[in-house]
Amino acid sequence: MSPTPLEMIESIDMLRILEHGGRVRLVETSTATHAVDTPADLAYVSGLMADDPLISAYKDLIQSFDMIWRLLVTAPYMLPLPQKYRTQLEHAGR
Numbered sequence: 001m002s003p004t005p006l007e008m009i010e011s012i013d014m015l016r017i018l019e020h021g022g023r024v025r026l027v028e029t030s031t032a033t034h035a036v037d038t039p040a041d042l043a044y045v046s047g048l049m050a051d052d053p054l055i056s057a058y059k060d061l062i063q064s065f066d067m068i069w070r071l072l073v074t075a076p077y078m079l080p081l082p083q084k085y086r087t088q089l090e091h092a093g094r
Helices: 005-010 014-019 039-050 053-074 083-091
Strands: none
Touching: 005 014
16 A cells, blocks of 8 residues: 555554555553653653563564564575565565
């Protein structure tokens, strides 16, 4: 899906899905959140995230997925992937 004009103006990735005719489901939560709109906000939220055990678990998971993704993209000759899938991986921008 290509970026849409409104998404680029507002810098809200969810708008891409909506402008392409998709649906987005939102769920109300009681979890406290903090917007990140300024460098001070970023510093504050970074401090909150530094010792968060859930963030740590996600970092480990993301690193694992990133390693697998890099293997798929940088070493396609190791896998018997049809050319169309290799092309899709290359165009995914990773």
